[in-house]
Amino acid sequence: MNKTSIIKHNFKATEEILLLLEKSKNRSESAIDLFPGIFLIMIDNGDILRANDNFKRMVGQVGYDGSPNFYDSLSSDSVVDLKRVITHSKNQRGKVFDVELQLGSPLTPYAVSLSSWKHFDITRGETTYYTLVGQDLGELRKALLEKERMSKEIESAQQIQNLMMPKNDYSSAPFDLACYYKSAAECGGDFLHYKIHENLVRIWSGDVTGHGVGPAMITGAIKSTVSRQELLIPMSVEKAIEELHQCVKSVAQNHYWSTFQILEFDLKKNKYILGQASHSSVYILSDLDKLEDKTWTSFKAIDLGRSHPLGIFEEPKFLYSEMDLKPGSLYLSFSDGLYEHINIEGKAYGLRRILNSFLKHFAQTGSIQQSRDLLIQDFFAFCEGAPLQDDISLWCFHYK
DSSP: OOHHHHHHHHHHHHHHHHHHHHHSSOOOHHHHTTSSSEEEEEOTTOBEEEEOHHHHHHTTOTTOOSOOBGGGGBOHHHHHHHHHHHHHHTTSTTOOEEEEEEETTTTEEEEEEEEEEEEEETTTEEEEEEEEEEEEHHHHHHHHHHHHHHHHHHHHHHHHHHHHSOOOOEEETTEEEEEEEEOSSSSOSEEEEEEEETTEEEEEEEEESSOSHHHHHHHHHHHHHHHHHHHHTTOOHHHHHHHHHHHHHHHHTTSOOEEEEEEEEETTTTEEEEEEEBOOOEEEEOOOTTGGGOOGGGSEEEOOOOOOOBTSOSSOOOEEEEEEOOSSEEEEEEOHHHHSOBOTTSOBOHHHHHHHHHHHHHHHHOOHHHHHHHHHHHHHHHHTTOOOSSOEEEEEEEEO
């Protein structure tokens, strides 16, 4: 959308509201003063019947009860332009026209939307009236420049955050690893990272409250801490979560917090350690025989009980568990943005759809990467083109 289109879009809705107001029986003078910019109603010869205080102040008519002429407040070129638009609008009542006018003293560029309507008046007979709504183009242009500046900064933040997320899947003996991340806005609050270190595979995943630039800044702080932890592997899962808690608490100052999860697979000891900070469950499918006969109920959720998120409590409760890692098993986890998404019919995507979709595609392809891609396709088909309501992320680990 270009600048002219944005200006037209901004004024069309306001003009339509005001037009309805003028056609209504309740013609409150005070109501029109609540609208930003200028507002006035006039007839063909330029005589103003009604105007808001913003316009009166601009032309020095505050407190004046006469009928000033609108053309007197315009430059000569603007008078020509406005009369041309008025002539063009006479046979197209109800349609909104846009014109740039030089108004006031000193002359100031205004973006003005004009529409015409007819009304029978006892003194004038059937008369064509014109409603004009306008705003200082200088202010609009400043606002557009500021919007462009902010958009560029948000774009830069988005690029940096995308650099923090996993770019590649991993496929080699004896395991495969697949990840996915997409933010609901330009930036997001979901976090996902993994590190392979000799016989250890560690996956960090989290979900900062909300989405947008604020949560993205918290994920940046988390990424910094995780990068340090990468260098210190085999730092324990317990110490890693405690350190991340202190990071979020220090940076977010209780304005944000984050659910979090660390899962470490020890391929040498055939063990895995899970650390939970109120994050979504990990789902395990430990028997991969006869997948076509299995359903979402075949997955087992690792439920460690209630725990606290990162960044809130002085003495938080985090939960840990160590279990056997068996060849021929799947491990799958995802943020709540995936299963809590509600489509236009009011239905949530839900846990059942996620697990059934992944299971069906894995039975057909034997690949967690392809199954991940097809699951995401199923999810967006369910969304029916509606925007994401929350960030979504997932990871899957296949121990062959």
